[in-house]
Amino acid sequence: MNTQLYIKDIQTLFDDVQRSQIFEDQKMMTDAVPLFSVSEINEKYEKEKLVSGFDLKVFVLSNFDFLGAKVSIRQDDHLPIKQHIEKLWDELTRNSYEERGTLLKLPKPYIVPGGRFNEFFYWDSYFIMLGLQVSGRIDMMKNIIENCSYLIQNVGFIPNASRTHFLSRSQPPYFSLMLNLLVESTSDEKLYIQYYNTLEKEYNFWMNGEGKLENNMQSERVLKTNNGDILNRYYDAENTPRPESYLIDIEDHENASGEEFYRNIRSGCESGWDFSSRWFSDEETIQTIETLNIAQVDVNCLLWHLEKTLAKTSGLQNFKEKENYFNERAAKRRQLIDVYFWDENAKTYKDYHIKKHKNTTSEHIAALYPLFLGLASEEQAKAVSEIITEKFLYKGGLVTTTKQTGQQWDLPNAWAPYQWLGFVSMKNYGFTQLADEIKNNWCSNVERVYNNTGKLMEKYNALDNETIAGGGEYPNQDGFGWTNGVYLKLKQ
Numbered sequence: 001m002n003t004q005l006y007i008k009d010i011q012t013l014f015d016d017v018q019r020s021q022i023f024e025d026q027k028m029m030t031d032a033v034p035l036f037s038v039s040e041i042n043e044k045y046e047k048e049k050l051v052s053g054f055d056l057k058v059f060v061l062s063n064f065d066f067l068g069a070k071v072s073i074r075q076d077d078h079l080p081i082k083q084h085i086e087k088l089w090d091e092l093t094r095n096s097y098e099e100r101g102t103l104l105k106l107p108k109p110y111i112v113p114g115g116r117f118n119e120f121f122y123w124d125s126y127f128i129m130l131g132l133q134v135s136g137r138i139d140m141m142k143n144i145i146e147n148c149s150y151l152i153q154n155v156g157f158i159p160n161a162s163r164t165h166f167l168s169r170s171q172p173p174y175f176s177l178m179l180n181l182l183v184e185s186t187s188d189e190k191l192y193i194q195y196y197n198t199l200e201k202e203y204n205f206w207m208n209g210e211g212k213l214e215n216n217m218q219s220e221r222v223l224k225t226n227n228g229d230i231l232n233r234y235y236d237a238e239n240t241p242r243p244e245s246y247l248i249d250i251e252d253h254e255n256a257s258g259e260e261f262y263r264n265i266r267s268g269c270e271s272g273w274d275f276s277s278r279w280f281s282d283e284e285t286i287q288t289i290e291t292l293n294i295a296q297v298d299v300n301c302l303l304w305h306l307e308k309t310l311a312k313t314s315g316l317q318n319f320k321e322k323e324n325y326f327n328e329r330a331a332k333r334r335q336l337i338d339v340y341f342w343d344e345n346a347k348t349y350k351d352y353h354i355k356k357h358k359n360t361t362s363e364h365i366a367a368l369y370p371l372f373l374g375l376a377s378e379e380q381a382k383a384v385s386e387i388i389t390e391k392f393l394y395k396g397g398l399v400t401t402t403k404q405t406g407q408q409w410d411l412p413n414a415w416a417p418y419q420w421l422g423f424v425s426m427k428n429y430g431f432t433q434l435a436d437e438i439k440n441n442w443c444s445n446v447e448r449v450y451n452n453t454g455k456l457m458e459k460y461n462a463l464d465n466e467t468i469a470g471g472g473e474y475p476n477q478d479g480f481g482w483t484n485g486v487y488l489k490l491k492q
Helices: 007-020 038-048 056-063 081-091 122-134 138-155 175-186 190-194 196-207 243-254 261-270 297-316 320-341 365-372 378-392 416-428 432-453 481-491
Strands: 217-219 222-224 230-232 413-415 459-461
Touching: 007 038, 007 056, 007 243, 038 056, 081 122, 081 432, 081 481, 122 138, 122 175, 122 416, 122 481, 138 175, 138 196, 175 190, 175 196, 175 297, 190 196, 190 297, 196 297, 230 297, 230 320, 243 261, 297 320, 297 365, 365 378, 365 416, 378 416, 378 432, 413 416, 416 432, 416 481, 432 459, 432 481
Parallel strands: none
Antiparallel strands: 217 222, 222 230, 413 459
């Protein structure tokens, strides 16, 4: 029996399950594996739900398997933190050699984040790889690259995570950086050539629709400014509630304005920042989300890196025409990052509002990307470093924004990826003391929580060293892939 599941194939049942809240976590139903054919389950449901005394939860539990819906982490008493992480790599290893439920098939084993996240996630995997490199687990790094390549070749891009309901969006395009990391770990430059076609295919996905654009138009992930310049944004192909947060989206939609509320929500998820005041027009409430109106500094910097990697890899193969093409694209984008994302008045990088033709007001940590990739001038880097010190660095690490909204990607939470970006960014420009402060503040926070709880968390409270982080649509998760990876890499 084919057990692959697309949510749309059980839409009526799924809608009833999510609205009735028979599971505390809406992700439970998206992770379910059908025990019978979907048509059989649907047929049974239409008949049985009309019978007196019908119990929806009993029906679901007898027709779906929820094995592995939660990743359990065995706690070992008093293991030193690094030893605990080494054991966690094995605990967090999964495989999906065949399609089961919504889980996509992948050719190699992989590391999951942990907690409720028991599938392969795209941008998490880069930060997981940092730790795998320190642990000497080069084979698992190769597996991750191979899985990414498989997805790009077979799906056309790397989905947000390896489930059928994520086939409408990706996540920040880190594949070229992941490949760099593997080349650095193996000293094998031939890997660039091996995955050249994959790099190019991912680039084409992000640039799809570019040729059709006129000034002041957007198409999927590409937009053309009123000056005729090409920039990128985050986007999702669907404009419906997210299956994994179904009821939350429906309830938030009730007081929202705009026809594309759901697509704006989903596009925020493609950024990895779900959710933050960064996406809200009033910087306070999710009902004003307008991700689609924003060209983001991070995705444009990451695509610059992809263009540079494609230029270099073209050069390695003597593809002169392509080498020139990608070098020109990268040079142009570098220039546009300066023009559109550097805010001279605020002396930092900000996103660009494509309807208002000016920078957004949100102050956020994605301003680090031009420093992380060496695109900022010395003066720009110095200005950003001062703002980081003044507004973003707390005793528990770097926060992501200066707003406290209850959203998990806002103050007071500190997330692993940005501690690494902050550390590298400051090292790149010679701000060694600040780099060490970022590292030490966050690592000591991680150690404190681990000593108190035996857990490594998804995110941390940077302001209050007595509590664990909160906010967002679900409780703080333990595991946790990218925390483990960044902690090991920073301590190295």
